[in-house]
Amino acid sequence: MGRRRKKRSAEQLDGLLVLNKPSGPTSADCLNDIKHQLKQFKIGHAGTLDPMASGVLLVMLGNATKLAPYLSGATKTYAGTLKLGMTTDTLDIQGEVVSEAEVTATAEDVEREILFWKELTEQEVPAYSAAKHEGKPLYALARAGEEVPVKIKPIVISHVEVLDVNMPEASFRVSCSAGTYIRSLVHSLGIRMGCGAVLTSLNREQSEPFGLDGAHDLADVLEHPATLPDKVIPIRDTLPHWPRFQLTEPLSGLVKNGAWLPVNDEPGEPLAGRLGDQAMLLDQDGEPMALVEAKLQDGKPKWAILRGLWGQG
Missing domain, CATH: 3.30.2350.10 (Pseudouridine synthase)
Structure with a gap:
């Protein structure tokens, strides 16, 4: 039998919380407080800070945990x-x-x-x-x-x-x-x-691209749980330096089936890019669909799926 999937809590959010970690607790301590006090049971972070260190800690909630490799590698x-x-x-x-x-x-x-x-x-x-x-x-x-x-x-x-x-x-x-x-x-x-x-x-x-000017103190996050949704950055805005392309319903269906979409070589046009470029695909309603990278397939540039983002985490 396969492993039973845990039930998602009603309070679980999907997105990025830019935390201003205090000096003292470990990064894991901070996440555990958010996890248990705010019922964010699916949670992760990008880039550990030592206990002594303070400052920007990117906390990924729900479906945003899929973004870990793309948020962790930033300068x-x-x-x-x-x-x-x-x-x-x-x-x-x-x-x-x-x-x-x-x-x-x-x-x-x-x-x-x-x-x-x-x-x-x-x-x-x-x-x-x-x-x-x-x-x-x-x-x-x-x-x-x-x-x-x-x-x-x-x-x-x-x-x-x-x-x-x-x-x-x-x-x-x-x-x-x-x-x-x-x-x-x-x-x-x-x-x-x-x-x-x-x-x-x-x-x-x-x-990068998130700084202390947009970070939230841990104490404020924990003491005001009702305001957490206002502090969380939606998944579609977590990689602001990546192009975003909104797809038609037929193209969204193709992506969900694993299809690679052709790269448009006309700058400024939908699905435009060059080999090596990375982008986020949105469905017809503007919801995140997938992270993609322009690669060669059968000698032609295609948007290859790096990570699917549809569905709840």
């Missing part, structure tokens, strides 16, 4: 602070101190090393992280005293600026590819400077 922007002269096992101020050293560097040295982050193309994944090895989170291995394998991952740092240097501390802003560990950037700076460094605060200002 992130953070503002943070660091402190020189020490290292910890977690690479941030909340960990156990591993070493301390005198700071002899100048403010100019610190500024130069922060700006050097833009030259980095890879980094070591922190031992205390949710990255997995053979199905186990690295933090679980570290807490159990087991050997944690060294994992190197590619990164892209698109923007760096120094906000202030007041030795032995400094503040900065950085825009980077999804999955970049700011703790590791700070740790690498400490190694290059020979005195160690730890992250002392972090605030995610943007998970």
Whole structure:
């Protein structure tokens, strides 16, 4: 027998909640509060924030959980602070101190090393992280005293600026590819400077294209459950940087049957695009149908279905 599908709660919403996560709880803690207090039993998030970190956390509700791969990969922007002269096992101020050293560097040295982050193309994944090895989170291995394998991952740092240097501390802003560990950037700076460094605060200002200006505080979300629907962005508006094409009823039927639709090569026309473009298809009523990408099929460009969005999650 197949697995019985859980009954959808009457309160379940479909869409995106841009949350301003407070410092302290884990990302999972925040979701659990929303899940159980507001009966949003189908829920997920795009891009984990460490407990110490605050800021933009994209919370997907209901059918919007299907969008996870397309929301998680966006560029992130953070503002943070660091402190020189020490290292910890977690690479941030909340960990156990591993070493301390005198700071002899100048403010100019610190500024130069922060700006050097833009030259980095890879980094070591922190031992205390949710990255997995053979199905186990690295933090679980570290807490159990087991050997944690060294994992190197590619990164892209698109923007760096120094906000202030007041030795032995400094503040900065950085825009980077999804999955970049700011703790590791700070740790690498400490190694290059020979005195160690730890992250002392972090605030995610943007998970493109959503920023803090449109984010809702967790306390406000939980304390005013009746206003939750007003805070949730409809699925059709969750990828505003993607083109949207509204289909006729016959074309909607074809898409539901898995058909790839021809790509129109006339700019500005319905279903127009080029190979590699991604778009959202809407049905005749303007409801989300599918996410698609322009690919070749039998030598001709077609809109290939990446993810169906029709039906309730």
